[in-house]
Every structure is written in structure tokens, then in C-alpha cells.
Amino acid sequence: MANAAPSMAKHPTVAVCIAPGSEEMEVINTVDILIRAGMQVTLASVAEDGALAVKGSRGITLTADKRLVEIADDPFDCVVLPGGLPGAEYLRDSTLAVEFVKQHKYDGKLVAAICAAPVVMLEHHQLYPDALMTAHPGFVGQIPEERRRAGRRVMFDVNHNLLTSQAPGTSQEFALEIITLLMGKAKTAEVAEPMVMWPSMCFDVVGKS
Secondary structure, eight states, rough: OGGGGSSOOSEEEEEEEOOOOOOOHHHHHHHHHHTTTTTTEEEOOOTOOOOSSSTTTSEEEEEOOOEEEHHHHHOOOOOEEOOOTTTHHHHHHHHEEEEEHHHHHHTTTTEEEEHHHIIIIITHHHHHHHHBBBOTTGGGGGGGGGBBTTOOOOOTTTTEEEEOOOOOHHHHHHHHHHHHHHHHHHHHHHGGGGGGGOOOGGGGTTTTO
């Protein structure tokens, strides 16, 4: 499971699914930080019209590397699902995106969802019906109480290899946690230190329960 993740390949592969209305900070912060760690990141467009360039939730243009359909059969070490509206709804309504997540869950890979995505996509389709999760404060109440971790900025459920996070303001922690899970805490510290992260983010201890 995820505890053995730091022994994985030196350059983990990550697919970040984007759509019209994806939250820009959650996409850009995550992608930037993962690339700093040396990960091979592919932005995959889920736009219905096949467009690679999509307008995010604040009107900023995000440009994908590939259409999801082009990489749907490729294995990745992690799948990232940004939030934002209507971006998370596009992910929810994309049969291909849902099947992409299902396959990676089945293969035991890390799935990481932030903001609205844990509820709007994962909870809607009951993809992780037993997993502990957090989400944006506006959505977290839709997670059943026994599985809800509303106070957690970043929540990792080791039993389901599922990472969830709250919002744009937690996206840096979210990305650092992905590094910890795939490459280990030493790599996380190496990436975070020159970025001059906030001391309160405790990047040197991310991953601890």
C-alpha cells in the first residue's frame, strides 16, 4: 500500500485532470510543486469538445498536454482531481474520467482530490464509500459524519490510498503530501525548503497521522 510508496520509481507519473471551471490555484500550485520534485506530470483535458485550452473558475486559461481520451489506457502513479465549479461537475459527468479513476483505484494507485472534487465527483459516484475524507467547507457536510474529517486541511486515508484536501489555500500542502506519499519526506523537505514555505505548514512532518 501507500506506506511502501517511497520505494517506487524515481520519477513518479501523475495525471492531473482539468476541465472548464477547474480551480486555477489548485491546478497550478499542484503541478508546479510536483514538477519541482521531478515528477512526470501530464495535464489531461476532460473538456467535452476536446479542447486542450480551458478557462478556469476565475477565467484564467489552463492548457492541457493531452486529452484524457489519449492517455486513458496509460497507467499513472497518481491521479489528481482539482476542484472548482463547474470543473468538478465536468469530472463528475465524464464517464471516461470516472472510469479512469476507478481503474487507478483498482490498481492500488494514489488518487488525490481537492476542494469540491471529493464530494462532487468521488462521493457522488460512491467511488470510495468507506474512505475518510475532507473537502471544501461548502461541501464537506455532504460526506457522512462517520467518514467526515472537516477540520483536516489535508487528509490521507492509508487504507484506501486516497488523499483529499480542502481548498485553494491548502493546495500547497496537498501537493507536498503527494510528494511525501510517492517519494518520501526527505524529497518533500528538499522541495519545500527553497520555496520558503510557511512554518505552520510543517512540511517536514507531512504524512503523519
